[in-house]
Amino acid sequence: MSITVYVPCDSGAISLGADRVAAAISQQAMQRGLDIELVRNGSRGMYWLEPLVEVATDNGRIAFGPVQINDVAGLFDADFLSGGDHTLSLGLTEELDYFKKQQRLTFARVGITDPISLDGYLAHEGYRGLHNALTMAQADIVKAVTDSGLRGRGGAAFPTGIKWNTVLNTPSEQKYIICNADEGDSGTFSDRMVMEGDPFVLIEGMTIAGLAVGATQGYIYLRIEYPHAHKALTAAIETAYQTGYLGDDIQGSGKTFHLEVRLGAGAYVCGEETSLMESLEGKRGLVRFKPPLPAIKGLFGQPTVVNNVISLASVPIILDKGGEYYRDFGMGRSRGTLPLQLAGNLKHTGLVEIAFGLTLRELLYGFGGGSASGRPIKAVQVGGPLGAYLPESQFDTPLDYEAFAAIWTVLGHGGVVAFDDTVDMAAMAKYSMEFCAIESCGKCTPCRIGSTRGYELMDEIMQGRELDKNISLLRSLCDTLLNGSLCALGGMTPYPVLSALNHFPEDFGINEKANIA
Amino acid sequence: MTEPSTTQPTVQDIITALKDKPGALLPILHGIQDAMGYIPPDSVPVIARALNLSRAEVHGVISFYHYFRETPPGKHTLHLCRAESCQAMGASELEAHVKAKLDIDFHETTADGQFSLEPVYCLGNCACSPAMQIGHDIYGRVSPDTFDGIINELEQSA
Ligand SMILES: Cc1cc2nc3c(=O)[nH]c(=O)nc-3n(C[C@H](O)[C@H](O)[C@H](O)COP(=O)(O)O)c2cc1C
Ligand code: SF4
Ligand code: FES
Numbered sequence: 001m002s003i004t005v006y007v008p009c010d011s012g013a014i015s016l017g018a019d020r021v022a023a024a025i026s027q028q029a030m031q032r033g034l035d036i037e038l039v040r041n042g043s044r045g046m047y048w049l050e051p052l053v054e055v056a057t058d059n060g061r062i063a064f065g066p067v068q069i070n071d072v073a074g075l076f077d078a079d080f081l082s083g084g085d086h087t088l089s090l091g092l093t094e095e096l097d098y099f100k101k102q103q104r105l106t107f108a109r110v111g112i113t114d115p116i117s118l119d120g121y122l123a124h125e126g127y128r129g130l131h132n133a134l135t136m137a138q139a140d141i142v143k144a145v146t147d148s149g150l151r152g153r154g155g156a157a158f159p160t161g162i163k164w165n166t167v168l169n170t171p172s173e174q175k176y177i178i179c180n181a182d183e184g185d186s187g188t189f190s191d192r193m194v195m196e197g198d199p200f201v202l203i204e205g206m207t208i209a210g211l212a213v214g215a216t217q218g219y220i221y222l223r224i225e226y227p228h229a230h231k232a233l234t235a236a237i238e239t240a241y242q243t244g245y246l247g248d249d250i251q252g253s254g255k256t257f258h259l260e261v262r263l264g265a266g267a268y269v270c271g272e273e274t275s276l277m278e279s280l281e282g283k284r285g286l287v288r289f290k291p292p293l294p295a296i297k298g299l300f301g302q303p304t305v306v307n308n309v310i311s312l313a314s315v316p317i318i319l320d321k322g323g324e325y326y327r328d329f330g331m332g333r334s335r336g337t338l339p340l341q342l343a344g345n346l347k348h349t350g351l352v353e354i355a356f357g358l359t360l361r362e363l364l365y366g367f368g369g370g371s372a373s374g375r376p377i378k379a380v381q382v383g384g385p386l387g388a389y390l391p392e393s394q395f396d397t398p399l400d401y402e403a404f405a406a407i408w409t410v411l412g413h414g415g416v417v418a419f420d421d422t423v424d425m426a427a428m429a430k431y432s433m434e435f436c437a438i439e440s441c442g443k444c445t446p447c448r449i450g451s452t453r454g455y456e457l458m459d460e461i462m463q464g465r466e467l468d469k470n471i472s473l474l475r476s477l478c479d480t481l482l483n484g485s486l487c488a489l490g491g492m493t494p495y496p497v498l499s500a501l502n503h504f505p506e507d508f509g510i511n512e513k514a515n516i517a
Numbered sequence: 518m519t520e521p522s523t524t525q526p527t528v529q530d531i532i533t534a535l536k537d538k539p540g541a542l543l544p545i546l547h548g549i550q551d552a553m554g555y556i557p558p559d560s561v562p563v564i565a566r567a568l569n570l571s572r573a574e575v576h577g578v579i580s581f582y583h584y585f586r587e588t589p590p591g592k593h594t595l596h597l598c599r600a601e602s603c604q605a606m607g608a609s610e611l612e613a614h615v616k617a618k619l620d621i622d623f624h625e626t627t628a629d630g631q632f633s634l635e636p637v638y639c640l641g642n643c644a645c646s647p648a649m650q651i652g653h654d655i656y657g658r659v660s661p662d663t664f665d666g667i668i669n670e671l672e673q674s675a
Contacts, residue, residue, distance in 0.1 A: 012645050015657030047644035186600030186639040224547075224584050225596070225640050227653040262540075263547055266584030268638060282542030282568075284581040300539065343643035344605035350644050372606070381601055385638075417602045417643070431604070435638065 002035040003081045004056040009115070010043035010196050011228040012189070017068060018051040024072040025053070032076060042197020044111035045351030046098055054093055057083045063093040098348060098367060103329060105337050106314045107190075107353045110197035116235040118243060121200040127245065129319030133208045134253045141212035142168055145315060147323030149335025154180050154271075154308030155384070155412045155488070157334075157401045160315075163305060166295035167213040170303040175215035177206050178280070178299060178306045181222040181229070182264055182271035185384025187415030190339040191309035193351055195222070195229035198313070199236035203259060205312035207250065208319055209305055210257040218259040219299075221276050224266055233261050268385075268439040272487050273306040275441060286441050287487045308413070310339055331357035334400045342368045344417035345377070361395035364418060375420040379428075379504065383412025385435055386492035388499035389425065409495060425504035429497045430458035436493040446480045447490025453477060454497070464509050471508065474501070527552050528560040532567045542568060542578055546585055555586045583635075591626040591633040593671055595619075596650040599636045602643035607660075611647050614661040618668065631672065 007013075007022040022038060029036045044052060052065035053075075062083045064075060071088060078086040090096060104110075113120035121127065133141050146161025167175060179202065183191040194202060206218045222230055237259055240246040248256045262280055264270050270279045274288035277299045298304025314336065318326045326336045334356035340363060342349045347369035364370070364377060371377050379389045388409035390397070397403050404411045419428075433454035442448045454477050460470050478494035485491035501508055531548035535541050545564060549556050556579055565575045579585045597615055599608060616622060619632050626633040642648035645657025649664075656667060 011655050012642050012657060015642050015645050015648065015655040045644075050645070183641060184639065187602045187643050188639075189641040189643055192641040225637060225650070228655075262543065264584075265543060265546070265582035266637070267582050279543065280540050282540040282578070284578055341643065343602040344646065349646075385601060415602075415643070417605055419605045423605065428601070428604075431601075435600075439638070 002037045004037045004039055005029075005081070006039050006041045006054040006056075006061065007051060008043045008111070009040035009228070010050075010111075010193065011226075012047055012193075013043050013050040013052070014228070016047075016050050016066065020069045021051045021053065021067050021072060024069050028072055028076050034076075034081065036081065039114050041113060042110045042115050043193060043351075044093060044099060045107070045193060046096065046348070047350045048348050049090065052090075052093075053080075055081055055083060059083075060092045060094060063090040063096065064088045065090060098350070098352070101367070102353050103337050103355050104353045105317050105326065105329070106201070106310060106339055107194070107198075107351065108317065109201065110193055110351075113198065115197050115199055115232050116239065118200065118236075118239050118245075121198075125320065126200055126316075127204055129316035130204050130208055130211075130245070131251070133211050133319050134251060134255065138168055138212055138214065141208065141319065144318055144323045145212070148314075148318040148326040149323075149330070149333070150311065150314055150318065150326065151334070151401065152308055153310035153314070153338070153413060155185075155410070157411070160307060160311050163295055163307070164209065164213050166293065167215070167303045167305050170296050172303050174217070174300075174302045175213055176299045176302055176304040177209045177213070177215045177218040178273075178276065178304055179206055179218065179220040179309055179312055180271060180273065180276060180306055181220050181226075181309050182268075182276060183223055183226070183309070183413070184268040184271040185386075185413050185415050187343040187381065187417035188341050188384060188413045189343075190341050190351060190414060192226055192229055194309055194313050195226070196232050199229075199232045200240070201313045201316055202233075202309055203236055203240050203246065205315035206259060207246065207257045208315050209307070209312060211250075211255060213303070213305055215303075215305065216256045216258060218257060219280060220259070220261045221264060221270070221280060222261050223264045230261060230263070237261070267441075268435075269441045269487070269489055272489065275487075276306065277304065284441075286443050289486065310413075329355035331355075331398065331400050332402055334402070338399065338411070338414050340399070340414045340416055342416050342418075344381075345371045345373055345420045346418045347372050356400050357398050359396050359398050360390065360416070363399065363416065364395065368416075368418065371418060371420045373420045373422075375422065377418050378421040378423055379419045379425060379500075381417045381419075381428075381496065382415065383410040384415050385432065386410070386488055386495055387412055387415075388495040389428065389503060390499070391503040409499065410492075425500040425507040426458065426462050426509075429500040429508075430455060430462065432493055432496040432500075433458055436489060439489060441487075441489070444484065444486045444490060446484040447486075447493075450477055450481050451490070451493065454481075454493075461508055467509055471501070471510065525559070525563065528557070528563055532564060536567050542570075542575070546579060546582075550585060554590050555588055558587060592631050593651050594633045594635060596635050596637040596640070598638070598640050598642075598646070598648045600639040600643075602639070603647040606646035606658075608647040611659060611661060611664065615664060618661075618665065632668075 049065035275285040436451035
């Protein structure tokens with residue numbers, strides 16, 4: 001009987017050599033006359049161990065990692081196919097602390113199955129949510145999502161059920177479901193991991209959304225930087241069409257849902273939902289005024305649900321196990337789990353899906369293992385490039401939307417980027433202004449002009465010129481951005497800038513915190 | 518009148534295949550850039566006519582998006598991540614090294630036409646920072662040394 005060996009096809013694993021390791025394993029097996037079945041799975045999300053090779057045994061899957069091409073012959077010599085001992089042996093994958101301590105709901109299959117195998121998907125509880133939804137009234141599907149307490153994972157944390165309800169109750173011949181797969185926030189990669197590692201869960205979630213609100217067409221707006229996700233989605237969508245999970249008669253129900261991937265073109269602002277719709281319509285990605293809400297007048301003027309990848313990928317388990325089941329995880333008004341992404345200067349970078357409520361410190365040290373460099377962690381940016389920088393004194397904040405809002409920051413898409421004490425926070429503030437200037441859609445003056453002015457001001461400040469005057473100018477510029485911007489790109493660039501200034505004034509050449517507004 | 522050019526048949530085929538999609542402009546621009554490496558200026562009026570847009574509108578869209586380019590790229594396009602996670606792991610030093618090694622700045626192409634260098638703001642490979650992409654190939658934990666190795670390998674395979 002052949003032995004199953006897993007080598008991830010996740011682009012992060014590939015970036016560290018997984019393709020070459022997979023080829024070397026096949027070649028060694030052939031040379032040695034061993035019968036193996038090589039499966040390319042998603043990543044388990046423990047990137048410091050990638051490429052993480054697993055072997056299926058009677059006791060469960062055994063992990064070896066990080067495996068480089070030069071290790072492959074040695075692994076065969078040590079008989080790793082029967083779980084033989086080797087310096088890279090990590091024991092049972094699911095007993096690894098990092099993995100075991102998680103609560104994987106949305107990521108239940110990621111790293112376990114072959115992403116584009118429908119059989120694998122079905123064998124691991126896939127499409128159970130859709131089968132339930134097909135027997136339910138539209139309002140009941142929406143109710144299940146509302147009951148789950150799911151809030152949008154793309155940034156704004158708006159309750160998903162309420163959004164769906166608006167679209168359901170807005171009559172129209174044509175409605176749309178858009179999956180926001182622009183994942184532009186730096187430090188985030190959970191959308192990518194789902195699309196590469198379990199594309200069917202997103203397709204299923206979008207199909208359920210379509211049934212719920214009466215939309216027959218879906219679009220996945222995918223960033224161009226993700227060619228591997230594009231490939232996986234395209235393959236999975238094709239299979240779903242062939243097997244009646246997409247199309248004009250979903251599983252014999254007479255219900256219709258069509259799905260297409262559209263590629264972005266490298267504009268960060270196109271992750272903003274109205275800019276995204278402009279882009280889908282073939283225009284420049286200028287942000288629209290709201291109202292009208294996309295739920296009432298969205299893509300091509302029709303009622304449209306726009307949800308993040310993780311929001312939509314969390315829907316199948318909610319429809320499978322019920323809103324209550326999902327709601328039982330979490331704290332306060334943050335229900336369910338959040339797939340956090342540990343990035344930057346951490347020893348154990350990767351994906352941690354866990355119920356809301358853990359503290360940032362537990363995340364950084366309990367999971368992240370502290371800094372990769374071994375130096376003290378000086379600052380952490382949570383929630384992407386528009387999130388504030390948190391100093392050590394705020395590390396005990398629980399991961400919860402309201403707790404983060406209370407300290408003037410955001411959880412956003414759950415990206416966590418750590419910096420050690422070699423970072424210059426003034427340089428980071430300058431970069432935030434630069435980023436805003438590069439990515440501004442240009443519709444409002446504070447953002448278009450102010451960001452460039454902010455970049456120049458930071459340049460002056462970093463050269464120590466007229467600090468009092470320039471820092472107060474910087475503050476008033478941030479005020480204008482905060483209050484005079486149409487969207488969060490201009491409106492939140494002050495978060496990283498002012499948090500850097502307020503928590504790390506010494507990096508700006510001033511030594512007292514008295515300046516804090 | 519635009520001059521007749523060898524690029525026109527390909528462009529025309531792509532437009533014909535895609536122009537009836539809702540919101541066809543981006544798919545068409547992607548199709549053209551996939552096929553030719555850039556959007557040749559003489560394709561703009563052709564696209565405009567097919568979609569019933571003005572040339573200025575088509576040009577406005579091309580120039581809005583960082584990814585679309587109107588000049589031919591080098592043989593390999595290198596996207597180097599400048600965003601926060603990569604910065605936390607030495608992206609600025611890597612950037613300086615890459616620019617010195619290739620002797621070009623961002624948005625430029627090497628004199629021998631081998632490499633074009635573009636900045637990118639996150640590749641979703643932040644758990645393996647610093648990251649870069651060459652064509653569709655992704656690289657993680659790139660150091661100046663590994664960068665030189667990758668570049669040498671690409672040059673040899675030329
Ligand atoms: C500048 C900017 C960029 C954004 N980028 C993204 C993105 O890449 N992905 C995403 O899901 N939401 C992004 N958003 C949030 C979206 O506008 C929108 O709130 C979200 O897609 C709604 O989905 P959700 O309710 O499921 O979170 C961005 C917002 C702004 C202002
Ligand atoms: S804040 Fe900036 S990105 Fe947002 S709408 Fe205004 S100009 Fe465009
Ligand atoms: S910040 Fe560089 S890959 Fe995400």
